[in-house]
Structures are given as C-alpha cells and as structure tokens.
Amino acid sequence: MAGIGFELRKILKRDNLFSLLQAYSFAAVISSGPWILSIVGMLVIGVLSSTVVVPEFLIVQFQVSVTYVIACSLIFTGICQLALTRFAADRMFEKRFAVILPNLHAVILAVSVVGGSLGLLCVAFLFPEQSVLYRLLLLAAFVILCNIWVATIFLSGMKQYKEIVWLYLMGYGITVLAALLLRRFGLEGLLGGFVIGQAAMLLAMLALILYNFPAERFISFEFFDKRFNYPILMCIGLLYNVGVWLDKFIFWYTPGTSQTIIGPLRASLIYDLPVFLAYLSIIPGMAIFLLRMETDFVEYYDGFYHAVRTGGSLQDIEDCRNGMVETIRLGIFEIIKIQAIATLGLVVAGESILEWLGISTLYLPLLYIDVIAAGLQVVLLGVLNVFFYLDKRRVVLGLCLAFVVLNAILTRLSIALGPAYYGYGFAVALLVVVLVGLYVLSQKLETLEYETFMLQ
Known part of the structure; x- marks a missing residue:
C-alpha cells in the first residue's frame, strides 16, 4: 500500500480534529x-x-x-x-x-x-x-x-x-x-x-x-x-489465503457443525454468522493500521534507507531506526486498543444486536472470541507488512506456514472439545503467530543496521 501515505499526509497537515477524522475515514474506506x-x-x-x-x-x-x-x-x-x-x-x-x-x-x-x-x-x-x-x-x-x-x-x-x-x-x-x-x-x-x-x-x-x-x-x-x-512470494500468497479460510472450510465440512446447502457446498450457521459480524468490527483497526503504516512508519523507513544510501551519520540512522520501532509499537498498541473497545462494545450491546438481527444469543461467546481473532488478524497484517518492507520474505513464509498448520490443528481440537471452544482454534493460532512474529521482528530491528551494511 506504499504511496497512499502522500494523500494521508496532505490531510493531516491541516492539524485539526476534522482533518484527523477525515484521514481516518479515508484510510477506512481505502x-x-x-x-x-x-x-x-x-x-x-x-x-x-x-x-x-x-x-x-x-x-x-x-x-x-x-x-x-x-x-x-x-x-x-x-x-x-x-x-x-x-x-x-x-x-x-x-x-x-x-x-x-x-x-x-x-x-x-x-x-x-x-x-x-x-x-x-x-x-x-x-x-x-x-x-x-x-x-x-x-x-x-x-x-x-x-x-x-x-x-x-x-x-x-x-x-x-x-x-x-x-x-x-x-x-x-x-x-x-x-x-x-x-x-x-x-x-x-x-x-x-x-x-x-x-x-x-x-x-x-x-x-x-x-x-x-x-x-x-x-x-x-x-x-x-x-x-x-518469486516462488517464496507465490507460496506466501497461497498459504496466507489458505490460512484465513481454513477454519471456515473445516467447520463447513465437519458433519456436526454444518449442513448441506447445494451440491457439495456446505455451510455452518453456528460459525459463519459470528465470523461475519466479527470482521465488520475490524474497520477501525484497518484504518489505524493503514494510517500508521503509511504516514509515520514510511517516513522513518524512507529516512533510514536514505541515510544509508547517502552516507548519513550513525546517529541519523539510529534515530530513524528507533522511529520505525516506536511507530510499529504505537500502531500495534492502537490496533489492540481499538479492538478491545470493539469487544467491550459487543459485550455491552451484543445481545441487543443479535436480537435485532434475529440471531440467537447463544452465539454471543463465539462472537466475542471471533472479534478478538479478527483484531489479531489485523495485527498480523501489520507485522507481515513490516517484514515485506524489510524484504524478509522467508520470515513471512514461515509465519504463514505456521498459521496454516496451527489453524488446522487447533480448529480440529476446538471442534473435538465442543461448542464452548468453537472459534478458539482460529484465535489461538493467530495469537501464537502474532507473538512469534513480534519477537522475530524485534530481533530483526535490533540488528537492522548490521544486516543492512554487512550482508549486502
């Protein structure tokens, strides 16, 4: 998404509440x-x-x-x-x-x-x-x-x-x-x-x-x-999409959690509706992800590599690297914060929303965990995006492969444990991959100057 930051920066330069709302709205739409x-x-x-x-x-x-x-x-x-x-x-x-x-x-x-x-x-x-x-x-x-x-x-x-x-x-x-x-x-x-x-x-x-x-x-x-x-990029694109849809397919083709709709196509009413509602809750998180990544992070990222290419001082290079790290931390914190607010909002209004939509309130526990999982998926997107900026394709490949394997195993386990655990497979798989990704990202950023200069 590199480039949209130019539009966002022009809006934010007005430096008022309306411009901030306009920037977030623009990022959400995009x-x-x-x-x-x-x-x-x-x-x-x-x-x-x-x-x-x-x-x-x-x-x-x-x-x-x-x-x-x-x-x-x-x-x-x-x-x-x-x-x-x-x-x-x-x-x-x-x-x-x-x-x-x-x-x-x-x-x-x-x-x-x-x-x-x-x-x-x-x-x-x-x-x-x-x-x-x-x-x-x-x-x-x-x-x-x-x-x-x-x-x-x-x-x-x-x-x-x-x-x-x-x-x-x-x-x-x-x-x-x-x-x-x-x-x-x-x-x-x-x-x-x-x-x-x-x-x-x-x-x-x-x-x-x-x-x-x-x-x-x-x-x-x-x-x-x-x-x-780019075989690694081909594998990443395949694995990420498989990982996102795998838990849905498992629920669709498990007899106890689904029903036949047409031909070989099946659906899981108990799983599909909460997932659908949960994904609607990540719109603010996606806006924050895009706004942070395409304004502050890209600015420090460009500054870092510009300083490297043009012979900038070590202090300038370290300042830009520290700015990148701080932006990543702030962006992830804001995504977690906004998703926590969305989750609390659903705890308060979830029963009324489901009743208004004509959906059984028995879906509430699954809806809560799906909202958390959807928020974790936005965090994962942010982590993967940073790795792509740093051209760490093998790291992204490993994370996507782990996502697929964990989602398959844990979703199967959640189904075996019973309805009270539905949705936890997808959520825990994302949580593990996000934590591992953040740890690896922290390590890569600590050695960024070394890898930039010494591994060329």
Missing part, C-alpha cells in the same frame, strides 16, 4: 471499502429478494455459492498476487514500463485458462443435480473473480486506491440492480445478476489499466521466466 461493499451488496440482494424468490432457501444457496466462489478464487489467485505486484514494481524501478501491461495480460490468460479448466471439472462432476445454467454461471463467476483479484492487486500496487473503491461501488451497484431484475428466475437469476455486475467491474478495471499503462506489444510471458519468478 482499506475496507471493497469488501464492505461486497458484503453489503450480498445482504441487500438477500433482503430485497426474500419476498420474491420462492422458496427462500434459494437465497441461502445463492449466498453460499458466492461465498465459495470468493474463497476458492482468492486461494487460487493467491499464488500470483504478490509475485505480480513485485514483478511490476521491479520493472518500474528499471524504467521498463512498457513490459508491465503485456505481462499482466499473460497472467490473466494463465489464470483464466488454468482456473477455467479446474472450475469446469468441478462444475461438471460435483454438481450433477444442478441445472446446466447454474453450473455455467458458477464457472463464469469463478473465472471473473479470479481476474478481478489479479486486477485489484495490480491496481493497488500501482497506487490506484480511490479508483478501486469507485470501481467496486459501481460493480456491486450493477450487481444488486441486475440480481434484483433477474430474481424472478430464482437461483439462476440471482447468480446471473452477480456475474453481470462482476463482469462490468472487471471490464472497467481493465479499461483503467489499459488507459494508464503503455505497451509495445499485447502479451509477454516474462513473468513466467524463472529469472523473474
């Missing part, structure tokens, strides 16, 4: 806007279709189908997301701007062909009782979303943050409108509306990319050349 719009869009479709789509269970089938498409497409494209961003950044550093767009086309082609082939096998053999139209729409949604994630990460790397939010707003606006117009056709109508909206958003993203990047040729496969490969 960091959380796209997925909030997607969640709201799906909820609006469900609520407004409940009186038209008969039976109502078709709405649940639609929402579960979209959830699986989102999860699987994120995991699949995780392999290339970080690697593509790094490839584009390196080519920009080399001033080879004309090769970026052709390689993006190559990645989109590869994702579409490979993802489409895998998706075709899945819809052909795993959904024998569903209509051909449903299967084709599910396949189309998967391929389109795979390309949207690639385009989104590319635009993020190119600092097109405001444009991303507006494109998601447009895309999900069309999605809601198209789904409502087609809802009388049942499940296929809702899914068709989703595909239309996502296709429109993808086309708009590609048009923006084509407008901003020159190209000498249409397609190039340099990205797949082993000289430009």
